[in-house]
Amino acid sequence: MAIEIAMRLSGFLFLFILVLNFVMVKLGKKMEVGDYDSDAKLKEISDDPKKFQISVVLALIEHISIIALAFMLFVAFNSYSLILGIIWTIFRTGEGLIHIDNEIKYWGLLNVARQYADASGAEINSLRDSGSVILQTYDSRFAYAMILWSIGTLAYSILFVTYGVIPTVIGWLGIATAISWAIGEGIKFIKPGFNILIAIGGLSAMLFEFIIGGWLLFFSHIIP
Numbered sequence: 001m002a003i004e005i006a007m008r009l010s011g012f013l014f015l016f017i018l019v020l021n022f023v024m025v026k027l028g029k030k031m032e033v034g035d036y037d038s039d040a041k042l043k044e045i046s047d048d049p050k051k052f053q054i055s056v057v058l059a060l061i062e063h064i065s066i067i068a069l070a071f072m073l074f075v076a077f078n079s080y081s082l083i084l085g086i087i088w089t090i091f092r093t094g095e096g097l098i099h100i101d102n103e104i105k106y107w108g109l110l111n112v113a114r115q116y117a118d119a120s121g122a123e124i125n126s127l128r129d130s131g132s133v134i135l136q137t138y139d140s141r142f143a144y145a146m147i148l149w150s151i152g153t154l155a156y157s158i159l160f161v162t163y164g165v166i167p168t169v170i171g172w173l174g175i176a177t178a179i180s181w182a183i184g185e186g187i188k189f190i191k192p193g194f195n196i197l198i199a200i201g202g203l204s205a206m207l208f209e210f211i212i213g214g215w216l217l218f219f220s221h222i223i224p
Helices: 002-026 039-047 049-077 082-106 108-117 122-163 168-190 196-222
Strands: none
Touching: 002 049, 002 196, 039 049, 039 108, 039 122, 049 082, 049 108, 049 122, 082 108, 082 122, 108 122, 122 168, 168 196
16 A cells, blocks of 8 residues: 555656646746856846746755655665665655755855846946856756766666566656666767757656656556
8 A cells, every 4th residue: 555655656746846847947947058148047037036936946846856756766666676776766866956956056046136137347247257157057967967867767767667567668768768868968068069869858758757657646556
């Protein structure tokens, strides 16, 4: 009974995280910034600081949910493979912690934006540079976090395929997604403008997490 509850909670958390991501996009918060010219971002924040604050709080809730998801999946599936369970718990917890620390630092844009709104002359350039550093740091740390996401996702996707606890096609989708995103992030360190694999990985990640979330939430009772 406890294992089935853990599976259903895992499914709920997969879907809950997706919903939070969609809401954050609606609020103008991107997973990766991409553009480090901070003028537009600082103006956007100073025009509507409340929206910025809400988006960061939602992001923090999402990242806490990622850590909770890692532990729920461990409770649900560690009996099949303790080693894989430990791997995904460590790496997805690490991902969540990096994201949380990243959002706390990203919050610093709010203070920069408030000063930027009333600044002039050389002070504007200094604040613009400060904003650019925060944005660039956010993206680089995001890339490391997503490599950890890839390893964690690969671990439980391998378990799904190996032990057949869910339809294997879902597990294979997770494996393909994790590998494509990890390779994409690796290539970006060498060639920053290369985003094709990450774009493909992002779309397949949403599809994978929607399917696995729905399956665990509604059909986990049929797992032997």
